[in-house]
Amino acid sequence: MSLVNIRNLGVTLSAPLFSKLNLAVNAGDRIGLVAANGRGKSTLLRCIAGGMEANTGDIIRSRGLTIGYVEQDVPSDLGDTPFYAAVLEALPPEERPSESWRVDVTLDSLQVSEAMRERPLKHLSGGWQRLAMLARVWVREPDVLLLDEPTNHLDLAKIGQLEEWLNALPRDVPVIISSHDRAFLDATTNRTLFLRPEQSQIFALPYTRARMALDEVDAADARRYERDIKVAQQLRKQAAKLNNIGINSGSDLLVVKTKQLKERADKLEETAKPAHLERSAGAIKLANQGTHAKVLVTLDDAAVETPDGTLLFRTGKRFIRQGDRIVLLGRNGAGKTRLMMMLRKAIENPETTQGGIKATPALVLGYGDQALADLVDEETPMHAIVHRFDVGDQRARSLLAGAGITIEKQSRPIGRLSSGQKARLGLLLLRLAEPNFYLLDEPTNHLDIEGQEALEGELLDPRASCLLVSHDRSFVRAVANRFWLIERKKLVELDGPEDFFASIGAARD
Known part of the structure; x- marks a missing residue:
């Protein structure tokens, strides 16, 4: 019996x-919910949770069913509340004195330390805040769990921890997960719903295999549509020929036959449905100018240190060459960001050696950080473009529209854009700088799967060279051709990322 039954929802x-969305949610389901940014994932979750009414259709829930919905944002009124208290407050007041043990069980299952439990939420990282919101929902022991972008702000260790936690849940508790993290969906789901304006598709497969099945369905639909339109065109040609013959001969039979052929063509064209075309959230393009220099950056046993001078690691003698796409791996606090900052300074000041790092003067840097710090919330997208680059208003509007920022949003403050739109604006600014080397810190944060794949394609251009930090395992596997790992105060080169990914899991066991 279905716990939640969705019928013709719109x-x-x-x-x-x-x-016309139809979906039955059964015990044991782990459903991945996939769509581009702003295409209805959060809306559908809110409808299922009962916080929003659909325009059409019905959602039938089993009698007495409780649904836990973990939204993306932390409520502003919880900022000063300690972690433990925030979870305790999620219980009904009358249950708190006798049921507080449930808070401890929940926090233990999420590996929240005693010290972390006493810290106010506003002093926690985005990742810990996400886990706090999950704990607030799970402590009430819902029958169905809804997760909206649960891996946002999580590092690799916490993503792996969340995967293990989800896979250890009672098997009869269905979970619906909205996410752009392809590897996470593969690890935690057994069904995938591709949400579309029409003809949403669901497959009893995790994301990657479901995506392959979806591509086959779309390709078959495209072939069927082309075939139907071609047959309709042939029918119209035959009708035109018969019509001419009928007029010349005065044959009533041919006139009737002509009418029948036209009606068949009309009906075929009316019923033929084009294959689904995803509405792009905006183009992602990089400059990829290339450079004649073969060695772009030289690291001569550079010492990477904390601000107070404590050694984090030494780089050894290393080179970044034309065409390198290096991913920098390491645990939190290992020094990845510090090395990125040293590289940035060296490239922006090539006339000097920055602590053992020397960049060729031919480099033009494209730098993007995960906080999108180069974007000013009070500034408008139009201002950001025309005041930084030599482009006119008309060209700026065209560029912004191509990046998915509509005309009405181009003159609003950047702070009012969605996270996905901010990420695309940041990448557009990178492109306009016309760099020939990229330093990218978590570049796929806030990008939907379409955007991630577009960025992958741009970085795979033979002229592209970059060093990047990313917790997105699918992105790392697709893009990188070299792998540097910070380990035991040394920078070492690996043949691939899989041993490091596996070691993150082993460290939690």
Whole structure:
């Protein structure tokens, strides 16, 4: 018996998000919910949780069913509340004195230390805040769990921890996960729903295999549509020929036959459905100018230190060459960000050696950090473009529209853009700087899967050279051709990332 039954559900805001959606949620389901940014994932979760009404259709929930919905954002009124208290407050007041043990069990299962439990939420990292919101929902022991972008702000260790936690849940508790993290979906789901304005598709497969099945369905639909349109065109040609013959001969039979052929063509064209075309959230393109220099950066046993001078690691003698796409691996606090900052200074000041790091003067840097620090919330996207680059208003509007920032949003403060739109604006600014080397810190943060794949394609251009830090395992596997690991105060080169990914899991066991 289904715990949640969705029948012909549809939601239209400024445009249709989804329509005629049918989905049965059963015990044991682990459903991955996939769509581009702003295409209805959070809306569907809110509908299932009962916080929003759809325009059409019904959601039938089993009698007495409780649904736990973990939203993306931390409520502003919880900022000063300690971790433990924030979870305790999620219980009904009358249960708190006798049921507080449930808080300890929940926090133990999420490996929250005693010291962390006493810290106010506003002093925690984004990753710990996400886990606090999960704990607040799970402590109430819901029958169904809904997770909206649960891996946002989590590092690799916490993502692995969350995967283990989800896979250890009672098997009869269904979970619906909205996420752009492909590796996470593969590790935690057994069904995948691709949410579309029309004809949403669901497969009893985790993401990667479901995506392959979806591509086959779309390709078959495209072939069927082309075939139907071609047959309709042939019918119209035959009708035109018969019509001419009928007129010349005065044959009523040929006139009737002509009419029948036209009706068949009309019906075929009316029923033929084009294959689904995903509406792009905005183009992602990089400059990829290339350079004639073969060696771009030389690291001559540079010492990477904390601000107070404590040694984190030494680089040894290393080179970054044209065409290198290096991913920098290491645990939190190992010194990845410090090395990125040293490289940035060396490239921006090539006339000097920065602590053992020397960059060729031919380099033009494209730097992007995960906090999108180069974006000013009070500034408008138009101002950000025209005041930094030699482009006119018309060209700036065209570039912004191509990046997925509509005309009405181009003159609003950047702070009012969605996270995905901010990420695309940041990448557009990188492109306009026309760099020939990229330093990218978590570049896929806030990008949907379409955006991640587009960025992968740009970085795989033979002229692209970059060093990047990323917790996105699918992105790392797709893009990188060299792998540097910070380990035991040394920078070592690996043949691939899999041993490091596995070691993150082993360290938690």
